[in-house]
Amino acid sequence: MQIAVVGAGAVGCYYGGLLLRAGHDVTFIGRQPHVDAINAHGLLLDTKTFNGRLPAIAATDATALAPPDLVLVCVKSADTEQAGRALAGRLRPETSVLSLQNGVDNAPRLATVTGHAVIPVVVYVGSEMAGPGHVRHHGGGDLAIGPSAASQALAQTLEAAGVRTTIADDIDKTLWSKLIINCAFNALSAVAGISYGPILEVEGTRNVVTSAVQEAVSVARASGVSIGDDLLAHILNIPAIMPNQMSSTAQDLARGKPSEIDFLNGYVVRKGAELGIATPTNHAMQVMVKLAERGKAMSARRT
Numbered sequence: 677m678q679i680a681v682v683g684a685g686a687v688g689c690y691y692g693g694l695l696l697r698a699g700h701d702v703t704f705i706g707r708q709p710h711v712d713a714i715n716a717h718g719l720l721l722d723t724k725t726f727n728g729r730l731p732a733i734a735a736t737d738a739t740a741l742a743p744p745d746l747v748l749v750c751v752k753s754a755d756t757e758q759a760g761r762a763l764a765g766r767l768r769p770e771t772s773v774l775s776l777q778n779g780v781d782n783a784p785r786l787a788t789v790t791g792h793a794v795i796p797v798v799v800y801v802g803s804e805m806a807g808p809g810h811v812r813h814h815g816g817g818d819l820a821i822g823p824s825a826a827s828q829a830l831a832q833t834l835e836a837a838g839v840r841t842t843i844a845d846d847i848d849k850t851l852w853s854k855l856i857i858n859c860a861f862n863a864l865s866a867v868a869g870i871s872y873g874p875i876l877e878v879e880g881t882r883n884v885v886t887s888a889v890q891e892a893v894s895v896a897r898a899s900g901v902s903i904g905d906d907l908l909a910h911i912l913n914i915p916a917i918m919p920n921q922m923s924s925t926a927q928d929l930a931r932g933k934p935s936e937i938d939f940l941n942g943y944v945v946r947k948g949a950e951l952g953i954a955t956p957t958n959h960a961m962q963v964m965v966k967l968a969e970r971g972k973a974m975s976a977r978r979t
């Protein structure tokens with residue numbers, strides 16, 4: 677299968693790498709250092725069970741791309757429109773486009789700019805770029821893909837490449853459940869520079885997390901998404917399940933990269949405003965992260 681990965685980063689190189697290893701023809705669209713490293717030495721796929729270089733083709737834009745059968749869009753949420761616009765004219769009607777991104781609105785935003793149907797995917801992986809063209813897998817890897825006429829065949833392709841894949845009948849619920857987890861912990865982990873393990877030990881955190889979750893659940897339900905009553909208990913147990921996890925927002929801040937906070941707590945705030953639901957805790961979390969980003973940028977300019 678001809679596959680294009682748009683966003684040769686932690687997620688794109690991990691899933692693209694597994695598909696490459698399974699024999700597919702994968703082209704990685706990414707930034708110059710990764711593109712140069714992949715073209716020169718192959719993609720270095722570094723997982724617990726496989727560590728090796730896989731010959732691959734990479735490019736900094738999609739202009740040279742032959743129309744693919746499958747596109748995995750794996751850019752951060754702020755880059756969705758730009759990535760989508762770059763695909764214009766390169767998609768055949770039968771091309772499947774998957775959005776492997778956090779947040780709940782990337783697939784519709786991508787569909788708007790490409791004029792093509794986009795299947796949302798919830799990604800349960802921990803991976804990072806350890807260097808140019810070098811993806812390191814830390815754990816997990818399951819995908820939940822939205823239902824579509826192509827989803828069964830796509831799930832089979834992914835399974836054959838070693839990716840445990842389910843088709844989520846209620847993909848909105850699955851997307852929102854992940855979003856609400858992100859709303860609970862990402863900002864706190866980022867602003868404090870703390871992993872999840874000790875987060876609830878600090879007095880008051882449990883109340884703040886509960887409030888953020890309750891607001892987000894209210895917004896989800898008012899948007900027509902049926903979130904169960906058990907989600908809060910699950911979320912409060914996450915620090916015990918992944919004590920060493922730093923949120924992706926914390927990792928973005930540490931790297932001096934813009935975070936996705938406007939598409940996590942920020943999305944709940946925007947949607948809440950539309951629906952007349954107050955979201956002060958999510959708003960405070962969004963603002964704290966924006967301030968921390970600003971602080972980082974200012975100190976980087978001073979050095």
Ligand SMILES: NC(=O)C1=CN([C@@H]2O[C@H](COP(=O)(O)OP(=O)(O)OC[C@H]3O[C@@H](n4cnc5c(N)ncnc54)[C@H](OP(=O)(O)O)[C@@H]3O)[C@@H](O)[C@H]2O)C=CC1
Nearest residue numbers: 683684685686687705706750751755759777778801802803
């Ligand atoms: N990493 C993880 O473990 C997980 C990530 N996710 C989600 O997956 C999505 C992707 O995250 P992740 O892989 O970590 O992000 P990365 O930043 O590692 O990868 C995205 C890459 O795409 C590049 N890029 C952005 N726009 C374009 C473009 N138009 N053309 C070519 N390259 C582009 C980025 O460059 P630059 O940085 O220069 O902009 C970056 O190198 C996010 O929504 C994230 O929340 C979900 C679960 C786990």
Ligand SMILES: CC(C)(CO)C(=O)C(=O)O
Nearest residue numbers: 857858861862923924925
């Ligand atoms: C670690 C996890 C699953 C929860 O916050 C995540 O998705 C993130 O950090 O963005």
